[in-house]
Amino acid sequence: MLPHRIELATARPSRRQFLIGTVATASLVIGYRLIAADPAMAEDAAKPPANPFQAYVEISPDNRIVIHSSQFEMGQGSYFGIATLVMEELDGDWAQVDVVGASGNAALYGNLAWGGVAQGTGGSTSMTSSWQRYRQAGAAARAMLVAAAAKQWNVPAGEISVASGVLSHPSGTKATFGELATAAAGMQVPSELPLKQKAEWTQIGADGLKRYDSAGKTNGTEAYTIDLKMDGLLTAVMIHPPKFGATVKSFDAAKAKAFDGIVDVVQTPRGVAVVGNNMWTALKGRDLVIVEWDEAKAEQRGSAEILDQYRKLAAEPAKANARNDGDAVTALSSAASTVEGSYEFPYLAHASLEPLNAIARIGDDGTVEVWGGHQMPDLYQAVAAQVAGVTPDKVKLHVMKTGGSFGRRAVADADLIVEAVATAKALGPGKPVKIQWTRENDMRGGRYRPAYVHAIKAGLDKDGKLVALHDHIVGQSILGGSPFAAMIQNGVDATSVEGASNLPYAIPNVKIDLTTTDVNIPVLWWRSVGSTHTAYVIETFVDELAVAAKRDPVEFRLSMLEKHPRHAAVLRLAAEKAGWDKPLAEGRFRGVALHESFSTFVAEVVEITFKSASDFSVDRVVCAVDCGIAINPDQIRAQMEGGIGFGLGAILQEELTLTGGVVDQENYDTYTPLRIDQMPKVEVHIVASDEPPTGVGEPGVPPIGPAVANALRAATGKTIRSLPISKGLSA
Template identity: 50%
Template sequence: MTTLTSTLTKSSASRRAFLAGAGGLVIGVVLPLKGRAQSSAEAVLGAASTEQQYAPNAFIRISPDNLVTILIKHIEFGQGPFTGLATLVADEMDADWSQIRAEHAPANAALYGNALFGGMQGTGGSTAMAASFMVMRQAGAAAREMLVSAAAQNWGVPASEIKVSKGVLSHASGKTGSFGEFAEAAAALEPPAEPKLKTPDQFVYIGKNVPKLDTADKSTGKAMFTLDVYREGMVTAVVEHPKKFGAVVASFDDKDARAIPGVIDVKKTSAGVAVYAKNTYAALKGRKALKVTWNDGAAEKRSSAEIAQERLAAVKQRGAVAGEKGDIESGFANATITHEAEYLFPYLVHAPMEPLDAVIERKEDGGVEVWMGSQIPSGDKPAIAAVCGLTEDKVTLNTMFAGGSFGRRAQPVGNFAAEAAEVFMAHGGKTPVKLMWTREDDIRGGFYRPLMAHRIRAGLNDAGEIVAWEQVVAGQSFLSGSAFEGMIQNGVDATMVEGASELPYDIPNVNVSAHIINNPVTTLWWRSVGHTHTGYAVETFVDELLDKAGKDAVEGRLAMMGEQPRLAAALRKAADMAGWGRAAPEGRAFGVAAVESFRSYVAEVVEVSMENGAPRVHNVWCAVDCGVAVNPEVIKAQMEGGIGYGLSAVLFNELTLADGGEVEQSNFHDYRSLRIGEMPNVEVEVIASTEPPTGVGEPGTPPIGPAVANAVRRLTGRTPRQLPMTKALQA
């Protein structure tokens, strides 16, 4: 676990004012960046200037009207960073929750880098809370001390005698004052070198439930999404993309498209053919009228079934070693029972409610301003700059609220940002342009969770102990050719094998290997990344082995978790919640799975029946240990959402390519999501912990699939080894 520390030091007046017009008190804190010497943090106080000589990456603004605004460097698309990170500041400040506000921070990696992303600015991997927990607390504590000092000087009393509660400073003499009243005076003071943090018993908000900061505006329509951005003279653009991955435009006829009322222009781009219009309807109608001839010489023309066979053939042999211990050959030599299975996981679409969109406008100084739901500004901003022929400082990127992502907006090479910039420049680079993707564009045009294959072989000894474990994984690496390519070491992409290369079980002889097999189909991380398939394969196979050994699914796991006490505790809690050991209702069965992902520990027990040959999940009991629980209701909501999202995937979801390579699905009518009446009852328990907080956006997803599969095996006698289950069970 990375240790996050900072020291607050005073800045000179010339360094203070890059937050132009902020007024009042402004606090900045630096987060040590991976690969850099730890620098001191700096408090940025007082009036504004334009110099940017120092790089703070977390800010608090206290304005004279007593509002406390927290600049959040992580995009808010429903997973809770606005509320979670603001909670830390509010608690250390002893602010009143009603005075707390949150805004997206500007796109600037030097100011807002994520230490767990190696200094890049971005959101993902459930890192927001882990990367900012100490930093935001320190910033809040520093602001509190400075306000108290300002009040003490004004009132002529010792600072130690001043109390702060719900945003009000008070003294026994009867004097009281608000943060806003003392913000300007506090700005002139020396910042504390080491602000004193609260002990857990002093927390007011941390560990409690507070109203989410973004809920009200999203409920009333006040919240601004990219779709809501309209600039003067703006045109809307849509792009006709190839139907085969890797195909490019050979020629096009735009006569009929230009004849559509409202269509303004048609231009070829590297991604396809862009149609510009006065409104979305005209743009879509114009695109439909286009006639495009594609050169598919380098395109993927195989069906997904053919690609799957390639992956299954690869896993028959070991690949590049991803993890090993002991002696795998002697382990199998000492086994009395061996068991082997192959698994196949399809391409999956992210399918967020808001498809991709962006608005780009030329600024008076020749730069550009962009509005989009950017998940990795450090990838999007340079991509835009490169296409527009600008230096990065000439690109202003405004991060907007986004309607979900699940990894879709986290593009390591800024593909969509680059396309938006190219569409803007192709139209002349002067008129504001809104590029919009439809859901059909997104489902048919990538990017997907890779199609993956696994082979697992294990051996049991006479005592029913697992003494050998061999696992081979094959599929695409979306890190290839990206800013994250350095993560591929010795032929292994760690995101392909996470959850398999470091098994949570005490098995003496292990060999895990991988084959990277890339092809033109565009892929991307998907909610919980590699754990989506490794968790399923590992947890269903372990369940089968325990069954063969005549051991209980919970007790058998616990006996092998000697080095995983937190995962074991989560498993015990989930089992207790479900009443594990009791007989299931008639026609139903229980299933269990436990997965550690993103440093959080989640166990889930499910109650399942079979209806018309398909699983029906009635109840889910979930226990999660994610360290200090900053906002328990947010954690529970993320577990519930992750469970629902994971159920959609394992029961129904599959993106397929027909013969010739064209995508067969287009929208929710044929890429089916879990329906409201199919959502099971979900109970979530958050395990109390004093460990540093970790992520919750993704860890609820991996255990649900294998838990359901294990219940299905108890009902039908077989484990679904190819997803989605509804298709596999009816085959």
């Protein structure tokens, strides 16, 4: 998704940064301001909050606990994790809980892993950012409820116990949270907020605790943006240029406007919106619009031509250097033996289940409301305000749950929001409109995982020790031209090289180079970002080097991990649980891979059955993960399983190609994520840890590709260097 740290902050809020207020219903509302990332922001943070009623925990008189999440829910379980943190300290009843998306106050909801300066969800940072503040919010709410009860009952606070949303005293007096909410709202925030010790936890780390929101997803009552209805809601479908970089030259909408049910046809910055009374009508009207495109600045090349250029660039001197330890060039020239190869990775689509959508409505007073999957709320609020011609305080975002993102809903230019607000503005006040992309819009609409080529070479000494490694990476920059462009240092986009520039193996001479290309195909972070290709290259190459050194692949890796005990621990655990040293039945083969992404360590061992290049199956995956303190073990297992399935589909068969600048794939029939009958049995083993929690939404993805490729190398003797495997294995 997003880069996992903009400037990783370990700041912890103090008691003075808490705030409390009462809302119209006399609810107890608790939150606190963030420690800012720079002195200017820190000075501003010391001032009274602009809106004291925005907060994290709201307890209402009707006995509901509403948790306002700073993190966006797209299926990864962030709402569940945050609720667990609050409930651990609050001692409420899960039947009372609801979690809603919050936005509009960076001081309250800024992502701490990004320095607290902006709200956003990505880079598997939700639990890192939430770990302290949501536990403190729960503890503050509990303390104030107890204080209110002590005052009303005229008893010492220390004699009051709290369990399952009820406060009680040995005298028999009891009250629910709701009955005390109004009184608690008037209590002073306690000067000390001691949090529970690990031995006292009943929610954090509870293996039997299941997601509170599973029922709605199972019975279909969960509401996503695609499901929303409101009075007068119109539906718009988009016509986008077939080539990236093309613009509307002119369009003829006469026939469409004459079609019954078509309300308007509107030009937007990226195309044309056809507005109808419903989806079916809008689609029929779309087919009647004639658009002439200006393709003077459009990308005309196909993916084959682009990759051919990348191969040539990989053979030339690099434009930038990301890591340079020792002298890799000299060490390679004097190595006892060398191995080298060229790897190729295609563009990949996000292909999330719910196609992109958003609803916008302009009020009679000029206010703007936008419903959607707001993965970067602060940015989207600013963009919506600019498009509508109002100030950001006039924009209200309704943060909806979504059916997947994998990075696609965190777009620097807010493409979908621009379309929705621009269309609503053209329609005028009081006419809400839903922009609903079709699957074809979604597949051909850009924002792909970039294509890459790696030219890599490594050298072994006479004892089989890895002494040098040089990797030249060629591909597009995700950060370039975005609000994050300042993160590019000395010509290096960290998202292009992460996973290679920080490889953990003790190699005395390492050189990681980068050549960034200029291609007019919109790219974006894709689940686990740079590690999607760097992990594959490094881990398949290390396996090949282990064979060249005549050493066991696990033992070979462990010999280079003395200074990285967490890497070594997950590798040992996965190998042990997979029975690495035990023989396999005829026709079955194993492969292993290890990778750290977003400060989470994952090792995976794969077992395959191999008959031929066109007849093999991935049968078993044993995964070991160290993500620090395991907040929701069941959810961690689910995310590892989901990440493995997501990554497996990508490396086996997913590929987005272009011909003459036009995307070839349109839907799930030609762009094929993993099918259910391809999903292997997955075993997940979580390393017990006292380290702060890190993320699990993405780190399961990177190791699966190289683990499968290494199993296939064990079966065939061939390292697959061109993905997807379905193409590379038969090449």
